Amino acid sequence: MEPEAVVFSLESGDQEATFCIGDDIPALVTDRGGSIWTAYGDEGIYGGHPESAAGLAGWSADGRATWAPGGRLPDVPLEGCTAATEGDRVWLVWYSGSRRGGTFLTRITPSTGEVTSWPSPVRDPDGFAVRDHRAVLTKRVHNQRSTEVVRAELDGDTWGVTERRKIRVPGRVVMRCGQGRDGLLWLRAGDTWLRIEA
Numbered sequence: 001m002e003p004e005a006v007v008f009s010l011e012s013g014d015q016e017a018t019f020c021i022g023d024d025i026p027a028l029v030t031d032r033g034g035s036i037w038t039a040y041g042d043e044g045i046y047g048g049h050p051e052s053a054a055g056l057a058g059w060s061a062d063g064r065a066t067w068a069p070g071g072r073l074p075d076v077p078l079e080g081c082t083a084a085t086e087g088d089r090v091w092l093v094w095y096s097g098s099r100r101g102g103t104f105l106t107r108i109t110p111s112t113g114e115v116t117s118w119p120s121p122v123r124d125p126d127g128f129a130v131r132d133h134r135a136v137l138t139k140r141v142h143n144q145r146s147t148e149v150v151r152a153e154l155d156g157d158t159w160g161v162t163e164r165r166k167i168r169v170p171g172r173v174v175m176r177c178g179q180g181r182d183g184l185l186w187l188r189a190g191d192t193w194l195r196i197e198a
Helices: none
Strands: 005-008 015-019 027-030 036-039 056-059 065-067 077-086 089-096 103-109 114-119 127-131 134-140 146-155 158-168 173-181 184-189 192-197
Touching: 027 077, 027 089, 036 077, 036 089, 056 089, 089 127, 114 158, 127 184, 127 192, 134 173, 134 184, 134 192
Parallel strands: 077 127, 077 173, 127 173
Antiparallel strands: 005 015, 027 036, 036 056, 056 065, 077 089, 089 103, 103 114, 127 134, 134 146, 146 158, 173 184, 184 192
16 A cells, blocks of 8 residues: 655754555544544445545554454444544544444543444534533534534533534635544634634
């Protein structure tokens, strides 16, 4: 397989590694330790590429596969939506292709291997950030200069919506350009990055 991922040094800017992590990656995030987390799209999952087939994956900074779902998800992934980090945890947001379907928020704790998934309060969000039991999710309005911002709280085993509103933004929200970092959602709108707190 041809390498399509490149890791650069933060200090020198030099290329440190190149490797293959699969095809059709709509959501990718790195954690504090430098590991790479991916959620694949349907063309990657069903396209015959061995690195994409599981739907979600974790990688070391030098390209070793370090995590796979291994039957710990509530359904089979069809498409990745967005991703976030919260301390040492990683969140991958994805939806399934089965008849029962749904969008899920999956939290992975790399140090313990714990995987927990919840149904998402928003179908197919393009942005997500989480802090403790609070989350913010966004869903762009296609081809418009606005996005829907949804706030949610975890109450027991359910994420419930606490606020929903449409906001005008400085430019069109770019698809697949929302990423959460420790409770802050960074969302690209035109040439501007917006910061929304969870």
